[in-house]
Amino acid sequence: MTTHHNSEQDTINSRPVAVRSEPAFAFKEQEHILRAATFAALVCLLLTGVCHSAEQEPKAVDNKSLLSDSEIAETILRRTHPIRLDPANGIPLVCEVGTEIINLIGIDEAQETYTVDLYSWVTWSDKRLQFDPAEFGVKEVVISPQQVWQNDSSETDSSGSLGTGSERLWNPYLEFMNLVDAKVTEQALRVEASGKCRLTIRQTGTFKFEPNEATFRKFPFDHQDLTISIESFRWNCNQVRFATSNEDQLIFKSELAHIRLAEWKVTGGHTRTREIKYSGDSAPFSRVSTTITVKRQPQFYIWKVCLPLLILVVIALSAPWIPHTKLESRLVLSITTLVAITTYSIVINSELPKMPYLTVMDAWMLSCFLISALGALQNVVVTSLASSGKEQVSCAVDYHTRWILPCLFAVTTMVILLFMA
Numbered sequence: 001m002t003t004h005h006n007s008e009q010d011t012i013n014s015r016p017v018a019v020r021s022e023p024a025f026a027f028k029e030q031e032h033i034l035r036a037a038t039f040a041a042l043v044c045l046l047l048t049g050v051c052h053s054a055e056q057e058p059k060a061v062d063n064k065s066l067l068s069d070s071e072i073a074e075t076i077l078r079r080t081h082p083i084r085l086d087p088a089n090g091i092p093l094v095c096e097v098g099t100e101i102i103n104l105i106g107i108d109e110a111q112e113t114y115t116v117d118l119y120s121w122v123t124w125s126d127k128r129l130q131f132d133p134a135e136f137g138v139k140e141v142v143i144s145p146q147q148v149w150q151n152d153s154s155e156t157d158s159s160g161s162l163g164t165g166s167e168r169l170w171n172p173y174l175e176f177m178n179l180v181d182a183k184v185t186e187q188a189l190r191v192e193a194s195g196k197c198r199l200t201i202r203q204t205g206t207f208k209f210e211p212n213e214a215t216f217r218k219f220p221f222d223h224q225d226l227t228i229s230i231e232s233f234r235w236n237c238n239q240v241r242f243a244t245s246n247e248d249q250l251i252f253k254s255e256l257a258h259i260r261l262a263e264w265k266v267t268g269g270h271t272r273t274r275e276i277k278y279s280g281d282s283a284p285f286s287r288v289s290t291t292i293t294v295k296r297q298p299q300f301y302i303w304k305v306c307l308p309l310l311i312l313v314v315i316a317l318s319a320p321w322i323p324h325t326k327l328e329s330r331l332v333l334s335i336t337t338l339v340a341i342t343t344y345s346i347v348i349n350s351e352l353p354k355m356p357y358l359t360v361m362d363a364w365m366l367s368c369f370l371i372s373a374l375g376a377l378q379n380v381v382v383t384s385l386a387s388s389g390k391e392q393v394s395c396a397v398d399y400h401t402r403w404i405l406p407c408l409f410a411v412t413t414m415v416i417l418l419f420m421a
Helices: 002-056 060-065 069-079 246-256 299-317 327-349 360-387 391-419
Strands: 093-108 113-125 140-143 174-176 179-192 196-208 223-232 240-243 264-276 285-296
Touching (some): 069 140, 093 223, 093 264, 093 285, 113 174, 113 223, 174 196, 223 240, 223 264, 299 327, 299 360, 327 360
Antiparallel strands (some): 093 113, 113 196, 140 179, 174 223, 179 196, 223 285, 264 285
C-alpha cells in the first residue's frame, strides 16, 4: 500500500515539471524571430541610406559632364592663349574652306546681282586647344563665335567678316569678296578634343557678278556663272593657305540638283582654289571660289515676247496687199507695229543692265523695227508715185515689196540666231 501510494504521488509530482517546460521553449522561439526581424530592418535601413547617399553625391565625372559647352570652352581657353597664329616652322596653316548652297533665291540682271541662301565653313587644327575627353565627358564643344571673338556689335559686317575686337582665339578672318549685302542667321564654332576647329556661318547673301562673267550677249539664250569667292582679310599665302576637300565638292555637286528657279536651270558647278596678288602686298592671298553655272530657260520670252512681235510684223508686212489708194489703213498697220515693238523693247531693256553691246533679243527686235519702218516708208513711196501719175511703177513696187520684205526679215532672223545665239 505504501509503495503504490508513493508511486502515484511521484507521478503527480512529476506533472508540474512538464507543464513548466512549454513556456520556456516558446519564449526562446519568439526571441529568435525578433532578432531576425531586427536584423532585416537594419539591413533595409542601411541599403536605403547607401542609395540615398549615391543619389545625393554623384561621381566627379558626372559633375563635369553637367558643364555647358561655354563653361568647358572657358576652362580650355584659360589654360592657353591661342590668339596668334601657331608657328609651324614656317609652313603655312592649311584651312579647308567649303560652301553649301541651300537655295538660289533669285537673279537680278539689271543690278547684276544674285541672292543665295548658303552655309560656309572653315576648318583648321590648333594643337593648343587639345583636351582629354574623359576630363569633361565630351569629345567636342560647340560655342558661339562671340565668346572668343568679341566684336563691337553682335552682327557681322557687310563683307561677312567677324570683324576685329577682343579676341581669345586665332581668327581666320573670312571675307566674301563679291558680297554686296548679307543677313547672318546662325554662327557656330566647333572645337574637338583633337584641337580641330570648325567655324560655320549660315547667311542669306547678295553677291555681285564677277568681272568679265556677267555677259548677256546671248540673251535670252544665255548662261551665267554665279561665283562666291572667299578670302582671308588678314593672312596671306605665307601664313594661311585655303584648300577644298574632294568630299565637300561631291556633296556640293549633289546639292545643285535640288536647286530650282523658274527662269533658270542649274547645269553644273565647281570649286577651285587660286592665289590673288594685290598691288602693295608682298605675298598673294589664297582664295576659294565656288561657282554655280545656270542656263536661262527662254520659253517665257519666246512665247510672250517673240511670238506676239512676230505676229505684229506679219500683220505690218501685209500692208502692200492693201490698195495703195488707202494710205491711212496701210499706215495704221505699220505705225501700230512700230509702237508695239518700241514698248516691248523698253520693257525688256528695263530688266537688263545698260550694256554697250546688243543682245540677241536686241538685234532681233531691231530687225523687227527696221522691217516695219521700211514697210511704212514703202507705203508713203507707193502713194506718192500713184499721186504723181506713175500708177504702173507704184503697182510694181507694191508687187515686189510683198516678197522682198518678208524674205529679208526671215534671212535677218536666221542670221541672228545662227551667229549670235
